[in-house]
Amino acid sequence: MAYTTPGQTREKVFRLVRERILAGLPPTVREVQRAFGFQSVQTAREHLDALVAEGRLHKEPGRSRGFRLPFASGFALVPLLGQVQAGALTTAIENPEGYLPVAPPAAGSELFALRVRGESMIGAGILPGDIAIVRRQPTADHGEIVVAMVDDEATVKRLHLRRGRVELHPENPAFPVIAPNPRALVILGKVIEVRRYFEEPAVVEASS
Amino acid sequence: MAYTTPGQTREKVFRLVRERILAGLPPTVREVQRAFGFQSVQTAREHLDALVAEGRLHKEPGRSRGFRLPFASGFALVPLLGQVQAGALTTAIENPEGYLPVAPPAAGSELFALRVRGESMIGAGILPGDIAIVRRQPTADHGEIVVAMVDDEATVKRLHLRRGRVELHPENPAFPVIAPNPRALVILGKVIEVRRYFEEPAVVEASS
DNA sequence: TGGCAAACCATACATATGTATGGTATGGAA
DNA sequence: TTCCATACCATACATATGTATGGTTTGCCA
Numbered sequence: 001m002a003y004t005t006p007g008q009t010r011e012k013v014f015r016l017v018r019e020r021i022l023a024g025l026p027p028t029v030r031e032v033q034r035a036f037g038f039q040s041v042q043t044a045r046e047h048l049d050a051l052v053a054e055g056r057l058h059k060e061p062g063r064s065r066g067f068r069l070p071f072a073s074g075f076a077l078v079p080l081l082g083q084v085q086a087g088a089l090t091t092a093i094e095n096p097e098g099y100l101p102v103a104p105p106a107a108g109s110e111l112f113a114l115r116v117r118g119e120s121m122i123g124a125g126i127l128p129g130d131i132a133i134v135r136r137q138p139t140a141d142h143g144e145i146v147v148a149m150v151d152d153e154a155t156v157k158r159l160h161l162r163r164g165r166v167e168l169h170p171e172n173p174a175f176p177v178i179a180p181n182p183r184a185l186v187i188l189g190k191v192i193e194v195r196r197y198f199e200e201p202a203v204v205e206a207s208s
Numbered sequence: 209m210a211y212t213t214p215g216q217t218r219e220k221v222f223r224l225v226r227e228r229i230l231a232g233l234p235p236t237v238r239e240v241q242r243a244f245g246f247q248s249v250q251t252a253r254e255h256l257d258a259l260v261a262e263g264r265l266h267k268e269p270g271r272s273r274g275f276r277l278p279f280a281s282g283f284a285l286v287p288l289l290g291q292v293q294a295g296a297l298t299t300a301i302e303n304p305e306g307y308l309p310v311a312p313p314a315a316g317s318e319l320f321a322l323r324v325r326g327e328s329m330i331g332a333g334i335l336p337g338d339i340a341i342v343r344r345q346p347t348a349d350h351g352e353i354v355v356a357m358v359d360d361e362a363t364v365k366r367l368h369l370r371r372g373r374v375e376l377h378p379e380n381p382a383f384p385v386i387a388p389n390p391r392a393l394v395i396l397g398k399v400i401e402v403r404r405y406f407e408e409p410a411v412v413e414a415s416s
Numbered sequence: 417t418g419g420c421a422a423a424c425c426a427t428a429c430a431t432a433t434g435t436a437t438g439g440t441a442t443g444g445a446a
Numbered sequence: 447t448t449c450c451a452t453a454c455c456a457t458a459c460a461t462a463t464g465t466a467t468g469g470t471t472t473g474c475c476a
Contacts, residue, residue, distance in 0.1 A: 075309035101309040192407040199400040
């Protein structure tokens with residue numbers, strides 16, 4: 001064995017780099033050097049190059065802090081809206097209660113989040129207080145769970161399209177099916193995810 | 209007005225920087241310059257300095273890519289484990305199916321995610337296929353939902369502590385209460401969040 | 417013994433990057 | 447008009463950072 005156990009230091013280097021990347025800022029070569037007390041930059045570089053060669057890290061040549069994890073890290077923030085009144089969606093998005101981290105959405109799609117009120121979707125496992133992550137879109141397919149404007153308020157229901165009829169179905173027998181005028185129905189978006197937080201803080205604060 | 213509407217370009221600069229930071233790598237001053245076609249580095253710098261002065265961005269002087277969002281810390285990725293066998297938690301964490309973005313956990317706490325199997329917690333609104341975000345801890349309080357090892361397998365149940373007894377309660381009358389030997393009970397952690405994805409891709413891929 | 421690879425060190429260099437100083441053009445207000 | 451703030455440009459400089467070359471030490475193995 002050489003100065004240290006083979007692979008042992010390298011493993012620690014990998015973990016440091018991974019941790020820094022996940023924390024939001026990849027390290028520079030010299031930051032790695034300092035973190036391990038190497039006397040030479042090159043020592044850090046050799047470990048890093050080896051990790052890249054092993055495929056454990058990716059690297060963008062020439063770029064400072066150009067280390068990435070092999071899987072696409074990164075995420076997006078979606079604004080958490082409280083309640084949404086008709087026509088006020090844009091306004092609400094500009095004044096969110098906070099932000100939630102989500103996996104990066106497909107290009108061009110716009111996400112927002114809403115707190116679910118009421119027990120109308122209990123049958124679908126959506127409880128009061130749950131948070132719905134919604135992709136903004138004006139239409140949806142039969143059977144999908146959507147956010148729609150009903151009585152000047154945003155509501156979460158399952159969309160039914162049958163024989164030219166459009167209906168919003170609750171998932172709770174105690175609630176009525178809503179059959180709005182198809183021309184008057186405004187769909188805000190499709191629910192792509194539901195979350196329930198048992199512990200705070202759950203949300204990134206809206207301002208510093 | 210000067211060359212452009214006041215504040216308009218600055219707003220775009222802010223959004224670009226925010227997007228880049230969330231994507232995992234803050235931009236350099238010159239990258240901002242190029243992105244907006246500024247002829248001078250200084251123009252980009254002035255916008256960035258102004259954003260820092262306004263408190264919309266934070267900055268670490270002298271450091272490359274030293275821009276941060278005011279709600280600092282960034283986000284974390286938690287490993288999504290499939291199934292967990294007894295004693296194999298550490299191994300499972302090193303070989304995750306993928307990663308999920310979460311709000312940054314408190315210092316020192318370790319999170320992981322599990323897919324929920326079975327219908328034993330339907331009463332708590334936790335369905336098969338849901339994903340539980342778990343904070344690793346060896347104990348929990350009465351009434352909390354925990355992940356525990358039962359019959360060499362990880363299971364999600366509500367913890368009951370009564371008169372010296374320890375019980376794992378399902379939230380479904382069709383399932384039995386589990387009353388393990390208190391000394392043999394291994395609690396992996398506490399469920400702090402539950403998610404349900406209606407659309408893929410839901411998870412950051414584990415490899416490129 | 418010699419060869420070899422791993423781990424580490426020393427130094428140098430080109431480029432990337434943050435920073436500073438001074439200037440120009442536009443529009444609004446005193 | 448003059449003054450000023452905003453937005454932008456041009457250029458220079460110090461530092462940070464990525465990269466390259468060659469050397470040293472240690473332990474393994476033929």
